[in-house]
Amino acid sequence: MIHHHAKLLGKFALPSSFVRQLDLLPCEFYEEVETNRVRGWWAFVLTLLLIGFGNLVLTDWLRAESSRRYAKLLKDKVAPVLEIRNQALQQSVMNQKLQRWIGHVESARPDDSLVQTLAAVTTAVRTQSREAMVDSIEIALPTEIVAISSAADDSPNAHPHTVGKLAIDLRVSQTEIVQQLLARLAEQPRLDDVSVQGDTVAGDGTRLKIYAVPQATRVQP
Amino acid sequence: MMSPSTKHPRATRSGLRWWRLASLRWHVGGVVASLVVVTAIVHAYRFGTVQHTMHVFPSVSCEEALEVLRHAESWRDVHDQNLVSYRQTVQRIESIAQWLPERADFDGLNHQLRELADAHQCKLLALENTETSVGSRVGVMICKAHLRGDFAMIVRVLNQLPKLASPVSCDGIFIQHGAETDSMSTWCDATVSLRIPYSAPGTLAARLVAASATDTSNLGK
Numbered sequence A: 001m002i003h004h005h006a007k008l009l010g011k012f013a014l015p016s017s018f019v020r021q022l023d024l025l026p027c028e029f030y031e032e033v034e035t036n037r038v039r040g041w042w043a044f045v046l047t048l049l050l051i052g053f054g055n056l057v058l059t060d061w062l063r064a065e066s067s068r069r070y071a072k073l074l075k076d077k078v079a080p081v082l083e084i085r086n087q088a089l090q091q092s093v094m095n096q097k098l099q100r101w102i103g104h105v106e107s108a109r110p111d112d113s114l115v116q117t118l119a120a121v122t123t124a125v126r127t128q129s130r131e132a133m134v135d136s137i138e139i140a141l142p143t144e145i146v147a148i149s150s151a152a153d154d155s156p157n158a159h160p161h162t163v164g165k166l167a168i169d170l171r172v173s174q175t176e177i178v179q180q181l182l183a184r185l186a187e188q189p190r191l192d193d194v195s196v197q198g199d200t201v202a203g204d205g206t207r208l209k210i211y212a213v214p215q216a217t218r219v220q221p
Numbered sequence B: 001m002m003s004p005s006t007k008h009p010r011a012t013r014s015g016l017r018w019w020r021l022a023s024l025r026w027h028v029g030g031v032v033a034s035l036v037v038v039t040a041i042v043h044a045y046r047f048g049t050v051q052h053t054m055h056v057f058p059s060v061s062c063e064e065a066l067e068v069l070r071h072a073e074s075w076r077d078v079h080d081q082n083l084v085s086y087r088q089t090v091q092r093i094e095s096i097a098q099w100l101p102e103r104a105d106f107d108g109l110n111h112q113l114r115e116l117a118d119a120h121q122c123k124l125l126a127l128e129n130t131e132t133s134v135g136s137r138v139g140v141m142i143c144k145a146h147l148r149g150d151f152a153m154i155v156r157v158l159n160q161l162p163k164l165a166s167p168v169s170c171d172g173i174f175i176q177h178g179a180e181t182d183s184m185s186t187w188c189d190a191t192v193s194l195r196i197p198y199s200a201p202g203t204l205a206a207r208l209v210a211a212s213a214t215d216t217s218n219l220g221k
Helices: A002-012 A027-106 A113-126 A177-187 B015-052 B062-070 B072-099 B106-119 B151-163 B204-218
Strands: A132-140 A165-172 A191-202 A205-214 B055-057 B123-134 B139-150 B169-177 B187-198
Touching (some): A027 B204, A113 A165, A113 A177, A113 B169, A165 A177, A177 A191, A177 A205, B106 B123, B151 B187
Antiparallel strands (some): A132 B169, A165 A205, B169 B187
16 A cells, blocks of 8 residues: 555655654645646546547548549549530530431422322223223322421421322213222322212213322421 | 545545546546547548548549549540531531522522423413411422423423422322313313422521531531
């Protein structure tokens, strides 16, 4: 116990419990010693904490610095590639848009749909030219309906259009061939919904009116 | 450290002394706690900013940048392909501009049709301009033409219409045998509805030409 005291109190250690009774030092002295000891410990702990803290701050700063340097390096490397990428993306979008528009405008280019339809009619009729006499042919192909909003529309996917019309006026000498004629007309890929109307006997033959719906590859603008 | 065995027996805790030691203890606790808190905050802040959201550009994170760098070659290829396809697009637009006139030219059409009819031994009896309509794709000048001639020749004229310098589409026809001729003749009267597309302002065609004109300056290099 005394040894312990001696170690802790240093030169103020008391030799024995007997001498302790002769102690004249005031209470404040011992309090001071105690406080100093606590402060010593505390200083030690504080130093450790400060070292740890400084270490942490320094490490963090170095890490931030190195990653900043890395980011800068990456930025220098990636900037031209990014520019190329953005340009490519932008351009492909624009290309697609332009090609869509081109497709729409190309679909308005005049073609020979009417001549084809006429040819379909004549080839169907011609084989029986002796029995059937065509007086008149009327064809109206589907045309685009101009909507007020469609002109401002960015991408008109389907052009609203009228339904085509085809009417053939003909005279036949024998009514039997009408069915053949109708079948022949219905065979034509450009003609739909073939129907016949109005049997009126006039003079030498039977007058017929054949109706159909012509199909066009493109909607006329 | 503060065990009673290490303390001097006379170091009793009385009033003022007790307060001094107590305040010291509070001081210790406070400083340790604040250090811990500050350390934690600094650490969290560092981790939050440096590690997780490190950005090369404000909109591009490090991972994205690395990804882009990894595919730099393919982005370059995409860019080159886009340039090539853009040039093709521009060529297609130029070819559209070649056949699509900018204005509806009635006199030119009249002249061309008369030449065409004369070349095929047909007569252009009348040509009238009924209206112009502006669709979503192109604007069209709608005309009505009266033709008289041999059926085959009329069909040939119709066939030639889309191949004119400014192509003419034909969306409707009413063709009948000439009234004054006998039934064996192939002379016909044809009323043809013609549509002559032109790039009216506001249509896709006009916008297409404008788009190619503006884009060639900054992208077509």
